Amino acid sequence: MTTVNPRRLGEALRASARGIHPLEAGTGLLIDCGSWLHREDFTSRFITVDTSISDGVTMLASTDWEAAVAALHVGGLPASGGERRMLLLAASIAAGIPVSLNDTLPGIDRRNASLVVSAVAYAAGFPDLETDKRYQNG
Numbered sequence: 001m002t003t004v005n006p007r008r009l010g011e012a013l014r015a016s017a018r019g020i021h022p023l024e025a026g027t028g029l030l031i032d033c034g035s036w037l038h039r040e041d042f043t044s045r046f047i048t049v050d051t052s053i054s055d056g057v058t059m060l061a062s063t064d065w066e067a068a069v070a071a072l073h074v075g076g077l078p079a080s081g082g083e084r085r086m087l088l089l090a091a092s093i094a095a096g097i098p099v100s101l102n103d104t105l106p107g108i109d110r111r112n113a114s115l116v117v118s119a120v121a122y123a124a125g126f127p128d129l130e131t132d133k134r135y136q137n138g
Contacts, residue, residue: 013047030063
């Protein structure tokens with residue numbers, strides 16, 4: 001894979017996922033957790049970048065969720081506990097890869113917990129609960 005700026009790579013991943021709520025949510029979680037797109041050992045092995053065939057200009061990217069999780073499980077993708085948890089949760093939401101929430105949720109920090117809650121709500125087709133007044137107390 002050609003090295004791509006993490007911001008542009010995030011945009012390309014979002015463009016490819018657009019319209020499929022679970023894929024958008026899991027992809028967004030991967031991007032928003034803030035570490036994986038800055039790691040060449042991840043992006044070079046598990047993200048494919050191409051150009052849209054419809055316009056020949058738009059950069060698109062996809063994640064090989066299964067291969068990334070497999071590498072994570074066998075030690076082929078070193079990660080901190082938090083990185084590991086967020087990748088597993090993102091892969092589960094985006095690609096349906098089974099994850100034990102009982103094992104994965106404990107230990108994530110408040111920021112990442114908020115990202116996970118938002119991703120689950122989005123994958124389920126609900127609006128952003130933080131900005132939708134119908135879901136706020138008071």
